[in-house]
Amino acid sequence: MSGLPVKTSDLIDRLAADLKPEPRNRLPRLIALGALGGAAVSGLVVGSLWGIRPDMAAALRTPPFWIKEFFVLGLAAVGFLAVLSLARPAGKAGRPAFLAVAIASGLGALAVLQLASAPPELWKRLVMGKTSAVCPWLIMLLAIPVMLGLTWAMRRMAPTRLRAAGAMAGLTAGALSALIYSVSCDESAMPFVFVWYGGAIAAMAIVGALMGPRLLRW
């Protein structure tokens, strides 16, 4: 009747019998759940090990603090949009990827401006800060739970560009992790944030691109 082999017809019967209504917006909700679930774990780690930076109240009134937060929050947001799009078959993420580059370039320009207006003796301090030896590593470590959460969600989806999907999941994980870490990190020189925060986030995107085809295969 259907022109299909018996085995296939049987399968169709079983699948049809298994049908349940599909809640709308399941996809964004699952991805948000994965990302936030991972972020909660990282947040607990940061909160219990280091807590909030002691000078937080003062920092809240300074522009560099907000530039730093906008940078990581912006990257997390475009990363999330990219993941959302790449989680669907044939999904693309040209625009979010472009926005990510634009955000990074913006911060890069601010970093150069800050260096240009400072005497050369200060350059090293502006770039290296006090914590450059640990900052990128901690951001990458704290990105792992977020990455796991995103992977968990994406494996229930149907990405067809696994490298791009992995890269954007890595970017999102790195940026969310940086956001959490920034609460306890008192560095806010633009060159420092660009090099070490940006570097850690970019590294996570590369890790994601490398692991995507293996992690996200379905």
Next chain:
Amino acid sequence: MNTVEVQLRALMIESLAGNERAYRMLLQESGKRLRAYYSRRLVDAAMADDLVQETLLAIHTRRGTYDPERPFTAWLHAIARYKLIDFLRSRRQRRTVSFEETPEEALVFEEGDPLAQLDLAQILETVSPRTRELIRAVKIEGRSVAEVATVSGLSESAIKVAMHRALARLSKKFGRDVS
């Protein structure tokens, strides 16, 4: 927009709402389309049927990734294509594939992106019929230039020049070395 798309999309939207009858029809229609899709691309019918089933299963478990604002057939095609590429890739990684089981395309080309094989026919469509025959005889069937020269009545150097030009043009156009 064509009628198939309109029908299938309506069925899919009903299915997502939990309508079992619509879903059964959708799976049957999709199954037929998938069968045609895979049997056109794989020589072995049993393998094509396995892929049809695997893809139907993927449609079922991942139906939430369909965006009702977009065409259903594009969604279905993207899944079918992904499953085909994944299948060809995993076969290439397993070295114990028997000769009889290997799809024809995989025998002709040992290396490279599986998409290259699928798209080969399309790429060859873009050159003149005579050149296409030359490329097919020498590069795909593996015959010698001398042999082709005897059969076609062209000189060996004329064949080499025609092929060289065509392949250079193709690799420029498609951005990879096709020779």
